[in-house]
Amino acid sequence: MISRRTLLRGAGIGALVVAVPVPALAAEGLVPNVFVRLDDAGRITATVPRPDTGQGVRTVVALMVAEELAVEAGDVALEQAHGDTERFGSQAVANSASVRQLATPIRTAAATARCLLVTAAAQRWSVPVAECTARDGFVRHPRRGKLPYRALVRAAAALDPATVPVELTPPEKWRLLGKTRGGRVDARDVVTGRTTYGIDARPPGGLVAVVARPPWIGAVPDTIDDTAARGLPGVVDVLTLTAPADGQGGVAVIARSTHQALRGRDALRITWRGGTPTADSRAWLADLHAALPAQSPIDGVQQVYSMPLLAHAPMEPMNATAYVRPDGVTIWAPTQDPGGLRTQLARQLGVPAASVRVEATAAGGAFGRRIEPDPVLEAVACSRRAGAPVQVLWTRADDMRHDSYRPMSVHRMSAEIGSDGLPIRRAHEVVTWPLTVLPLFANPALIKASGDHFPYTVPGNVSVIVRPAPLRTGFWRSVYAGQFVYAEENFLSEIGRSSGLDQVALRRSLLPAGSRLHKVLDTVADRARWTRPPAPGTSRGVACLEEYGSAIAVIAVAEPGSRRVLRVHAAVDVGVALHPSGVRAQVEGCVTDALSTVLGAQITVREGGVAESSFGDYRWARIGQTPDIDVTIVQSNAPLGGLGELAYPPAAAAIASAIAGDTPVTSMPFGTAVG
Structure with a gap:
């Protein structure tokens, strides 16, 4: 039974504290809490406190509310919360935590209404x-019959929630x-174009701005000739943006349409100064390698792994719309943290935050x-100047060349091998950059905590050396774990091959007995029929990870000669999978x-600037390259x-x-020079 007053009290990153329900005969119907309300007609609306960036949080919220109110998911209207941490708690979509942190408060909110x-x-x-009992939008009694929710809204609103025990549906x-039935609740809106993305925001009287950005890292405008740009039809103004107050800086052209803004930007004549016009990512990689200690702490087998820069490259390029008025500011943006952005x-x-x-x-x-x-800071600066709503749009080239990239890194793995071919001691030495978007990540201990999730019973030491980042770096899916695990698992696979050990059996022998x-691992090995020899001309790889409160094992099957991946099997334990279809979709997206990153996608810097400008040269996997992906959900009693x-x-x-087959892996991408 849930406490009558506090629906959830948490601590740490993203803690969510739910407002205490206030008993009242509300004009809008039954509003027992900030997440759920029923109007006088019995219509149910759920407020989604965190943004949906494609991960499907809106669907899970709809399912949780529908489950606890004993209706169908289609009976729940969804309303996206605006930024307000005081009202909704943390609204950040980060650390794979949205559903974990929302499940108890959202379910409890709906159960309170029920x-x-x-x-x-x-x-x-x-x-x-x-x-x-409640079922299908009615409260039922074996002798008295049934009453629809709409007939009970006013009476329920008059009750004090603190006097009503609340139990979640078991x-x-x-x-x-x-x-397993049911996909995303908003799937039809997405595929028919009804969903409103940031790029669709068009407030009345709105203008559009694009920004001329520096051709090399760190440059700032020296001279600006905007005469031709200002003379073009539709161009309203030209504004110099100063970093960091106005975002990344540059020269913004504000116009009445996207086309006019782009033409205006092309007409600018700008000279640039400062920065690092000779920067080259190959030299950066060499610097990281040179920073490795001269001697490894273990005199045994060794391998060094090189990791590239990676761009986020979401399908919707960066954008934001702002309207700065004398009485306040309104932002429309595809942000991952509306509450934090507001603050x-x-x-x-x-x-005041209220404005x-x-x-x-x-x-x-x-x-x-x-x-x-x-992007939001750029839009605010443009709107303040124009006195009207302004949408700042990034082109794909802007997005690719002015991202906050996943840092480069090098990893030296060393191990002492026992007489049975198993590693008995290990060392993992890392040289990388911090995340410039969060200065805390200059701390080696924090980078180690983010990246090191080695699950095997091999004692050893992990050390991190942090070099200054020569360009913007930021959070990229799985942060540092994507680099640490790549080196650790491929090194373990190389040890297994050298010792003639079966890769799954090797990992079984090194995992704690009875672990998730x-x-x-047993489940995915069964699904992949691991005990059968691989088909002629194919090779297999395996890797594991326990992180974010979940566990996963993956087996891939490929044709090494053609670099063609045929199948990827995954078994995942997230405790209880609230939305199995969404679980599979998330795994498929990660695969x-x-x-993409193994086959060749990377960011390179030449002559001071990022060379890649589109998916034409930042080669993300195409449909024809995508393997069959088999995802098995392993239910457990874990949180x-x-x-x-x-x-x-x-x-x-x-x-x-x-x-790789029998060839050692030494880099990401595989078989391609890094940098």
């Missing part, structure tokens, strides 16, 4: 509450949660990039990212775990190992 309705019906019928009685803007603009409204639109992908506010990883980033690190390692 229990109030049932209590109101019991009082009307003068029967014990225990004799009443899993054995679930009709919707944990069931930051209020502080930066020197205005800042952040409308979180749907996002066409995020992967960590949209936690950053730079044992279960998922596609892993395939609800996270998922959005979980599958990327082991999928990348397993795919690389499968493609």
